[in-house]
Amino acid sequence: MKRLLPTSTAGSLPKPSWLAQPETLWSPWKLQGDELADGKQDALRLSLHEQQRAGIDIVSDGEQSRQHFVTTFIEHLDGVDFKRRETVKIRDRYDASVPTVVGAVSRHKPVFVDDARFLRQQTEQPIKWALPGPMTMVDTLYDSHYKSREKLAWEFARLLNQEARELEAAGVDIIQFDEPAFNVFFDEVNDWGIAALERAIEGLQCETAVHICYGYGIKANTDWKKGLGTQWRQYEEIFPRLQTSSVDLISLECHNAHVPMELIELVRGKKVMVGAIDVATNVIETPEEVADTLRKALEFVEAEKLYPCTNCGMAPLAREVARGKLNALSAGADIVRRELLGER
Template structure:
C-alpha cells in the first residue's frame, strides 16, 4: 500500500492498538470533557493540534503501542468534526435529538444535499504518517452513527442519508489510504442499538464506505464513552450483554477485515467472539469507564479468555472505546498496562509458536 517494509510492530504477535480518542493536553482543549472547545485559535490552533499529535504519537510509542492512531487530537468529536466539513449541514440551525436512544444532545441539521467538497482528515493523516514507521490506523464515523448524530430536514429517510454518507466516507477513506494509513476504522456504536436497520441496510452501507480499499478495514462497535449516560444505560442491560449476538453473524459475512469490540469489565459473553470466527478481533481489554488503571495480569486474563475463540495471529489487544474523558495520566497508565498484558500472553504463546 505504501511501499514501506513491515516494521517489527507489524510483524509481531498480538499487536496492540487503541479503539479511538486519547486525552488532549490542557493547553489545547479543556481536559476530561467531550466536545471540549479549543483553547487556541487561528494559526496557533493549527500549530497546537500538530504539537498535540506529535505528543500523542510519542506517548503511544513510550507505552509500547504497536498500531498508532492520531488519538483524535485534531478533532473535537469523533462524528461531528467530520460532518462540519460537509456541505448541506447547518451548524447554526441546531436541534436537540436523542443520541442512540440514550441521551439528548444539540446537533446540526441537514438542510440540503450533503457533499464533501475537499478532504477532511487527509493532511492530518499525512502528518501522522510522517511521525512514525509503525502501522497507523485512522478512525472515521460510520454511516449509521453519522445519521444518529444529526437532525434531518432534507432527506426524510435514515437509509437514504446513510447511503449518501457512505459514498462520502468512501472518498475520504481512499485518500487516507493514499496518505499511508494502514487500517481504516469505521466507528459504529449505533450497531449496538438499531438492530433492524443494521440488518436492512446498515452493514451494506458500511461495506459501501469501505468499498475498493486495499488498506485493512475495521468496524468499532462498543457501548460508548465512559460518560454517565452510557454507564447508566449499561446498568440496565442485565447480567449478560448480548447485543453483539444480533450483529456479528452479519459482519462475519461482510467484507470488513477487523471487528473492534468491548470486553474488559463488561458483561459481554466472551463466546460471542465465535460468531466472527475468521475475522481479526480488536479486543477491548481496557475499561474506559473507570479511572482505575488495570494491572498487566487483568489485561492478560481477558486476552487468554478471548484466545479460546480467536486465533492468536488474528487478535489485536486494544481499549474498549475512546479515552478522551479520562486524564492523560490515567490514559497513559492504561496504555502501558495494555502493552504489558499483551507481553505476558506473547511470552506464554512463544513456545507454541516455536
C-alpha cells in the first residue's frame, strides 16, 4: 500500500563544511580532482542519511554535487561560454553576471546520471531528482546566438528531455523541473513556457513535477516579497494552464507565504507538493505548525494527492537548522496522517 502524505524536500540541503562554505549559496568547492569526486559522494551519503533519520519518504541527493541549481547543468553543455560574462536582471529581481550563449547548445554526455545511479544504489526508497526548467535556464543566461527566449527554451527542453530519459533509466522515480521563472513571466509561461516544459518531459514513464516557488531566503527575494502585498496571487496566472498539462505534481510555496490556500483548487486533480517548511528563516517549525498547513491544504487537494514538502531548497541554512526542519516536516505529516487514518 502506498504511503499516505509522503514527505520530500524541494531539492537542496546544506553541504558539509569540508566540501563548501556553510550557509553560503553557490559556494566554491574546497576540494579538487579525485578528492572532490569522493567528497561529493560522501556528502550525498550524508545528505541521504539525514533525510532517512528524519523519516523523509521520497529522498534526493540534496544537490550535494551541484554549486548552482541551474548553471551546474549548463556548464556541461556546448554552446555556452562561461568566460564571456554579461550582466542581466534575473527574474526581474536582481542583477547577476551570467555566461553567454555563443552558438547552438548541445549536450554531448549525461550530466547527473552517474550521481543518480549512485544514489539509487544507496537506497530502496523512492528517489526524486531536480533539473532546471527550460524557462529558468533561459533567464539565467545572456543569449547572443538565438536572440529569442522561446527558441532557446525549446533547445534546452530538448536537451533536458535527453537527460531526464537517462535519469529515469538510472532508476529515478520522480523528475522535478525547477521553474521559479514561472512566478514572474506569466505571458511567456502561458504562451510557450509550459509547452517547453511538456517537451522536456516527453516520453517519460516516471512521475514528473514542476517546482514553482518564491526563491531562496536571500535578500533579493525577501525584498521582492515585501512588495507583493498581503496576498501573493502569482499562481493564479499559471495554474489553470498547468492543470491541463501532463505534469504529474505541482510543487508550491505555502507556509509563511501570503499565498491564498484556495489557489490550490486551480490544479485540482494534480498531485500537489505543499511547502510546509519556510526556508527563509532559521526558526524551526513545530510539528503542529506543519500539520496546520497540511490541514488547510486538505480543503483543496485530496489526501491521496498531497505530498508534504519544503517551500524551496535549504542550501543556505545551517545544517542543524535544516535537520530540525526535516524532523518537523516528518513529524507534522505524521500527525495529519494519523488523523486521516483514525489513529491516536
